Amino acid sequence: MSWSVHLPxxxxxxxxxxxxxxxxVALGGRRxxxxxxxxxxxxxxxxxxxxxxxxxxxxxxxxVMGGKAWNLTLPSGMAYPVRIxxxxxxxxxxxxxxxxxxxxxxVLFGLRFLxxxxxxxxxxxxxxxxxxxxxxxxxxxxxxxxxxxLEIASVSSFGLIAYWRxxxxxxxxxxxxxxxxxxxxxxxxxAIGFLYGRYNLLNMAAVGKVIQFGLAEKVxxxxxxxxxxxxxxxxxxxxxxxxxxxxxxxSVTVLLVVVSQASLVGLCRIVFSVFGSAIVGDVVPWAxxxxxxxxxxxxxxxxxxxxxxxxxxxxxxxxxxxxMLMAFGVGLLAMGDPRQMADFGMTSMKGGIFHMVNxxxxxxxxxxxxxxxxxxxxxxxxxxxxxLAKRMPFTTFMFxxxxxxxxxxxxxxxxxxxxxxxxxxxxxxxxxxxxALVTSILTLAxxxxxxxxxFLGPEKKEFSxxxxxxxxxVLGMAVLTVVILGLxxxxxxxxxxxxxxxxxxxxDKGAYIGAVLGGGI
Amino acid sequence: xxxxLPFVVVGLLFxxxxxxxxxxxxxxxxxxxxxxMESAANMFLVVLGYRLKGDIPVKFLPGPVDVYxxxxxxxxxxxxIVIALATSALMLSLIVMLYRHYGTLDVRExxxxxx
Numbered sequence: 001m002s003w004s005v006h007l008p009x010x011x012x013x014x015x016x017x018x019x020x021x022x023x024x025v026a027l028g029g030r031r032x033x034x035x036x037x038x039x040x041x042x043x044x045x046x047x048x049x050x051x052x053x054x055x056x057x058x059x060x061x062x063x064v065m066g067g068k069a070w071n072l073t074l075p076s077g078m079a080y081p082v083r084i085x086x087x088x089x090x091x092x093x094x095x096x097x098x099x100x101x102x103x104x105x106x107v108l109f110g111l112r113f114l115x116x117x118x119x120x121x122x123x124x125x126x127x128x129x130x131x132x133x134x135x136x137x138x139x140x141x142x143x144x145x146x147x148x149x150l151e152i153a154s155v156s157s158f159g160l161i162a163y164w165r166x167x168x169x170x171x172x173x174x175x176x177x178x179x180x181x182x183x184x185x186x187x188x189x190x191a192i193g194f195l196y197g198r199y200n201l202l203n204m205a206a207v208g209k210v211i212q213f214g215l216a217e218k219v220x221x222x223x224x225x226x227x228x229x230x231x232x233x234x235x236x237x238x239x240x241x242x243x244x245x246x247x248x249x250x251s252v253t254v255l256l257v258v259v260s261q262a263s264l265v266g267l268c269r270i271v272f273s274v275f276g277s278a279i280v281g282d283v284v285p286w287a288x289x290x291x292x293x294x295x296x297x298x299x300x301x302x303x304x305x306x307x308x309x310x311x312x313x314x315x316x317x318x319x320x321x322x323x324m325l326m327a328f329g330v331g332l333l334a335m336g337d338p339r340q341m342a343d344f345g346m347t348s349m350k351g352g353i354f355h356m357v358n359x360x361x362x363x364x365x366x367x368x369x370x371x372x373x374x375x376x377x378x379x380x381x382x383x384x385x386x387x388l389a390k391r392m393p394f395t396t397f398m399f400x401x402x403x404x405x406x407x408x409x410x411x412x413x414x415x416x417x418x419x420x421x422x423x424x425x426x427x428x429x430x431x432x433x434x435x436a437l438v439t440s441i442l443t444l445a446x447x448x449x450x451x452x453x454x455f456l457g458p459e460k461k462e463f464s465x466x467x468x469x470x471x472x473x474v475l476g477m478a479v480l481t482v483v484i485l486g487l488x489x490x491x492x493x494x495x496x497x498x499x500x501x502x503x504x505x506x507x508d509k510g511a512y513i514g515a516v517l518g519g520g521i
Numbered sequence: 522x523x524x525x526l527p528f529v530v531v532g533l534l535f536x537x538x539x540x541x542x543x544x545x546x547x548x549x550x551x552x553x554x555x556x557x558m559e560s561a562a563n564m565f566l567v568v569l570g571y572r573l574k575g576d577i578p579v580k581f582l583p584g585p586v587d588v589y590x591x592x593x594x595x596x597x598x599x600x601x602i603v604i605a606l607a608t609s610a611l612m613l614s615l616i617v618m619l620y621r622h623y624g625t626l627d628v629r630e631x632x633x634x635x636x
Contacts, residue, residue, distance in 0.1 A: 151604045168622035189562040197569040
């Protein structure tokens with residue numbers, strides 16, 4: 001038996017070990033803590049690549065927690081799975097790799113960024129706990145386990161958002177996020193209760209196999225979609241997002257971006273792998289599309305008027321999540337009809353998944369750039385900045401790449417995923433792609449504003465002595481820049497080797513169920 | 522009707538919690554609202570696992586038992602209670618810190634983050 005079968009469990013064990021060992025290692029001094037943090041997140045990145053490779057060659061990986069054997073999903077002839085089972089297919093292994101990249105970038109950036117503050121040991125500990133929660137949300141195949149990881153991620157992010165606890169705004173942002181998270185978590189718990197009460201099952205695949213669309217399931221679905229849309233920041237429930245993203249340290253914001261995507265992964269799992277073809281009627285897909293369109297438009301229109309660089313980017317997150325919701329809604333709309341699925345449904349799913357990945361990379365990078373600006377200028381107000389391009393050449397270069405990618409300028413990765421979304425949503429209704437295009441143009445406008453005010457223009461007197469940020473911070477930003485450039489330079493390879501298998505895995509409910517229960521639907 | 526009474530209570534409790542979170546202005550009352558919601562969710566799980574005239578799921582003394590109460594929802598509830606404990610503690614500590622910064626518990630006055 002090769003060790004690679006244990007990869008899904010190691011993906012959770014390594015960050016958890018990192019979280020609890022960091023305070024002990026930190027007794028060895030500042031240097032030991034830094035090396036240990038980088039080591040843990042690098043190991044995690046390597047493991048995630050191994051897992052991606054394993055899933056690509058061996059098919060869906062299944063791991064039974066606490067079982068006699070790692071793949072004994074139905075112990076002693078039972079008809080349904082009883083233990084916590086991790087299920088990793090091409091979809092969640094791909095998202096996990098990007099999550100690990102973002103985690104490494106955040107660790108590297110945070111090394112010097114937080115140097116002048118206290119409480120870094122607990123920061124590192126919570127950071128790895130948040131990483132574990134994020135990976136758990138992505139990899140788990142069990143409904144209750146999903147709730148537990150949702151809460152692990154929430155509790156650690158409450159602590160991290162309130163890291164600057166002498167700032168009243170940080171505490172306020174953390175409290176706001178906590179209220180939204182707790183309401184969302186309780187709704188998830190109720191939804192799990194409804195499904196459990198109906199089927200006596202907690203495994204997503206097993207529920208997906210027997211599910212029928214009755215009243216209890218409808219209530220569960222409404223609770224799940226509302227709660228997870230709250231957690232990923234869709235429009236009417238978005239108010240925590242700009243506050244939390246702006247007030248958390250930049251290195252944490254990167255990870256919060258991935259956590260919001262992890263909630264979206266959960267939403268996709270519920271909608272596609274648990275309910276699947278049971279909900280292809282018009283209501284749910286159009287609800288997702290409407291939610292996406294409103295988020296897109298309102299998010300970006302609120303972003304344009306912001307003066308604080310991180311709040312501006314926070315509002316952009318709302319609009320970017322809108323793109324993905326719309327893409328998944330269009331995919332779900334086409335799911336009932338094989339011809340529509342081939343025509344535009346699959347394109348839409350590919351666009352949605354690719355956009356998720358791209359969003360993590362460029363949004364993460366943009367938040368790190370905002371952190372770098374804060375590090376050198378001590379302010380987040382755009383009106384007080386100016387002429388920083390000459391002083392910070394690397395940061396400027398990376399900002400331009402990220403801004404071009406988020407605005408969908410060819411040849412960057414954002415362009416590829418947005419093109420897929422425009423194409424497929426046009427087939428449903430031209431108005432959808434019009435909204436998406438307008439959003440894209442407004443995004444470009446607001447980032448031109450940031451570039452113009454912060455980096456160009458006359459040099460401000462008070463910033464005449466600023467220098468480029470320290471090397472480790474540049475390295476943290478460079479990690480994400482390299483990923484963006486990689487995704488941008490080889491879009492055809494990425495789409496056909498990573499995104500397409502991911503989209504196929506997501507819409508193929510039978511394969512997901514077959515991985516755990518053997519026989520498919 | 523009597524069999525559905527617990528579910529009605531769960532629904533009422535959940536709504537009460539939600540209304541407290543939305544309508545109350547005192548931070549502590551909001552925290553209590555969250556607690557009420559958590560209790561509603563936990564009660565829902567426990568009620569789901571109840572079987573009419575069922576015995577406790579883990580029994581140490583031997584005796585004739587026909588029906589057991591389901592153990593899984595109870596295990597889930599225990600986990601959820603522990604998590605709720607952690608979040609409540611964190612929430613109360615944040616409230617204390619907010620009070621220190623603003624000198625009030627009224628959410629209408631704690632509004633530096635706008636728009």
